[in-house]
């Protein structure tokens with residue numbers, strides 16, 4: 001039955017056909033990344049069937065249950081989900097702070113499930129920068145901002161630490177504040193120092209976990225502008241996880257996460273440049289006007305119908321429906337309609 005449905009969708013969503021076809025013939029956990037179905041070199045992040053289980057003495061929490069996610073190099077995107085949906089877990093896995101329990105996780109061509117401890121250490125230093133909601137705890141309050149940025153670079157053995165730290169703080173709009181002690185800076189300014197530190201070792205990916213959770217709206221806008229600058233001028237891939245749906249206007253694509261699985265996607269209808277041009281008119285624009293909702297057909301050919309649609313069509317959860325192909329459209333019938 002599942003096979004049937006799968007081939008059914010495959011005829012409609014033709015481009016998925018090759019992916020699932022390959023899946024049956026190639027080794028899922030193959031040694032060569034190029035052998036992994038669906039993975040291409042322009043993916044900076046590729047998750048498939050990603051599982052994370054937290055085990056303690058008598059409990060087991062499945063935080064990620066077979067998550068699929070594809071992010072292309074140079075994207076600036078967000079992952080939205082309620083508290084407990086698995087956002088931080090996913091960030092920690094991508095950042096190499098924790099290891100997956102099963103599945104596929106490839107970041108910038110490196111397979112995180114086959115990494116030795118020493119490789120993981122190098123990976124963390126080289127590939128990713130982290131921005132958290134409350135970064136101040138990682139900063140040294142009695143040192144000037146510039147030293148806070150310089151120190152991690154000195155530790156990493158960079159010779160141009162001072163110059164680079166000054167450049168980064170300038171980029172963050174903190175040129176006039178860099179000699180101030182951290183304790184003399186506002187929360188928003190401290191957050192920008194933290195972003196400079198995250199950028200210190202030229203990471204390819206910036207992972208931001210609720211980066212604006214503790215700042216006001218104006219500061220949040222400033223932080224998003226900095227992210228955009230890092231994205232367009234330095235080509236850094238930016239991934240922001242948040243529970244705040246308003247994030248969508250700041251990114252090109254939003255993926256939803258629920259119970260450790262990704263769901264629907266919102267893709268920006270206009271390019272960022274086009275949008276900047278009409279920025280004045282942007283205030284108060286509804287999400288639906290800027291983004292188009294896409295439902296993802298996953299690698300197994302499953303798709304999740306949004307709750308609102310099910311409600312409108314009066315389809316209860318855990319019920320059976322019929323689907324038919326009508327003039328190149330897939331139509332879902334509830335039991336009642338079908339009997340008419």
Ligand SMILES: Nc1ncnc2c1ncn2[C@@H]1O[C@H](COP(=O)(O)OP(=O)(O)O)[C@@H](O)[C@H]1O
Nearest residue numbers: 054061063081082083084085086087088089090
């Ligand atoms: N270290 C841990 N040990 C046990 N359970 C955890 C741990 N970290 C997270 N969890 C659980 O995993 C689930 C996902 O958590 P998390 O990734 O922090 O969600 P989010 O960031 O979306 O709020 C939650 O049920 C949470 O309680």
Ligand SMILES: [Mg+2]
Nearest residue numbers: 087088089209
């Ligand atoms: Mg979290």
